[in-house]
Amino acid sequence: MKFATKAIHAGVEPDPSTGAIMTPIYQTTTYAQERVGAHKGFEYSRTANPTRAALETNLAALENAKYGACFASGLAAIDCLLKMLNPGDEVISTNDLYGGSYRLFQGIFAKYGIVFHYTPMQDAAKIEALMNEKTKLIWVETPTNPMMNVIDIEAVAAVVKRGKAILAVDNTFATPCLQRPIDLGADVVMHSVTKYLGGHSDVVMGALVTNDEAIAKEMYRIQNSSGAVCGPQDAFLVLRGVKTLHLRMERHSQNGDRVARWLLEQDAVDKVYYPGLESHPGHEIAKRQMSAFTGMVSFSLKDDTTAAAHDVLNRCKLFSLAESLGGVESLIGHPATMTHASIPADVRRACGITDSLIRLSVGIEDADDLIADLHRAITEP
Numbered sequence: 351m352k353f354a355t356k357a358i359h360a361g362v363e364p365d366p367s368t369g370a371i372m373t374p375i376y377q378t379t380t381y382a383q384e385r386v387g388a389h390k391g392f393e394y395s396r397t398a399n400p401t402r403a404a405l406e407t408n409l410a411a412l413e414n415a416k417y418g419a420c421f422a423s424g425l426a427a428i429d430c431l432l433k434m435l436n437p438g439d440e441v442i443s444t445n446d447l448y449g450g451s452y453r454l455f456q457g458i459f460a461k462y463g464i465v466f467h468y469t470p471m472q473d474a475a476k477i478e479a480l481m482n483e484k485t486k487l488i489w490v491e492t493p494t495n496p497m498m499n500v501i502d503i504e505a506v507a508a509v510v511k512r513g514k515a516i517l518a519v520d521n522t523f524a525t526p527c528l529q530r531p532i533d534l535g536a537d538v539v540m541h542s543v544t545k546y547l548g549g550h551s552d553v554v555m556g557a558l559v560t561n562d563e564a565i566a567k568e569m570y571r572i573q574n575s576s577g578a579v580c581g582p583q584d585a586f587l588v589l590r591g592v593k594t595l596h597l598r599m600e601r602h603s604q605n606g607d608r609v610a611r612w613l614l615e616q617d618a619v620d621k622v623y624y625p626g627l628e629s630h631p632g633h634e635i636a637k638r639q640m641s642a643f644t645g646m647v648s649f650s651l652k653d654d655t656t657a658a659a660h661d662v663l664n665r666c667k668l669f670s671l672a673e674s675l676g677g678v679e680s681l682i683g684h685p686a687t688m689t690h691a692s693i694p695a696d697v698r699r700a701c702g703i704t705d706s707l708i709r710l711s712v713g714i715e716d717a718d719d720l721i722a723d724l725h726r727a728i729t730e731p
């Protein structure tokens with residue numbers, strides 16, 4: 351089956367009890383058993399719930415994998431993955447990554463004796479230099495948030511070599527519609543489902559997907575043992591959101607491209623970060639491993655100050671000033687004081703998050719209206 355068909359049908363069978371075409375919201379904690387041990391595959395909803403199970407099957411299919419697990423948030427999904435490690439194990443991570451992932455690594459797991467190394471993975475040789483027998487996890491985010499750096503997943507997979515360490519990719523920005531890391535050699539894909547997969551800014555959720563049976567066993571064991579599962583109502587909303595993922599990503603990418611090219615021509619704008627631009631250093635790799643370039647666009651101002659950036663944010667009317675991304679409506683944010691404030695200032699600047707850097711989540715409204723809004727915000731005194 352091709353992607354659009356899977357988005358709509360994978361994991362979603364008519365309900366066996368009524369024929370309902372939409373997976374019902376099984377708002378139940380428990381399931382009556384006929385005799386002790388005789389049940390229909392569901393015993394308790396932390397362990398498994400039919401609405402969540404349909405979504406888990408669907409998300410796994412979209413990534414061309416067998417096993418999926420959904421969690422209460424994207425960070426709860428990463429938390430599950432990190433709990434597969436033991437004290438003393440080492441992780442090599444992208445240096446330019448989602449601020450909350452960094453906070454989870456340094457603020458929570460470092461104190462349990464897990465050691466994190468951060469390196470720019472655009473050069474896969476840098477990973478090789480950090481690898482040793484204690485390396486158990488390679489954490490890749492591509493495109494990165496908010497610098498839109500592109501990491502060559504196949505090149506990283508060639509360095510890591512299957513079986514030596516888990517290669518995990520945070521595929522939140524690209525979604526399986528545009529990029530499928532498992533096909534490129536990754537072992538695990540993680541999603542903040544909150545973003546493009548949900549797509550309507552109404553659910554906080556995370557997911558892990560893998561094709562590796564041993565990893566899957568651990569994933570389900572930790573999901574059930576730690577219990578950070580999502581509820582059935584949220585699973586239903588995401589099942590509905592995913593049905594239009596391919597249509598939304600097409601429009602997000604068209605609008606992202608229009609906005610990025612328009613920004614390039616503005617006098618007040620210094621740099622534009624968008625992998626779809628021919629001038630982007632990762633453009634050739636992005637063209638190879640992605641089928642389009644999303645609605646995420648970052649840019650900096652010639653007046654490189656927090657005040658100048660805040661002025662632009664405050665003047666936008668259609669772009670809502672808000673954290674998060676990936677919904678149908680356009681959002682604008684200031685990484686240094688919002689999403690990435692939990693990263694120390696020197697670390698932040700070293701990876702290019704300057705004081706004037708602005709991040710856009712370009713929605714699926716009419717691009718002319720979006721550009722008019724940005725024009726007003728950038729050029730009005």
Ligand SMILES: *Cc1c(COP(=O)(O)O)cnc(C)c1O
Pocket residue numbers: 423424425426448450451491495520522523541542543544545554555556
């Ligand atoms: C939002 C986000 C996360 C965290 O997900 P939550 O659902 O907010 O917990 C992780 N990675 C990336 C790239 C994100 O954008």
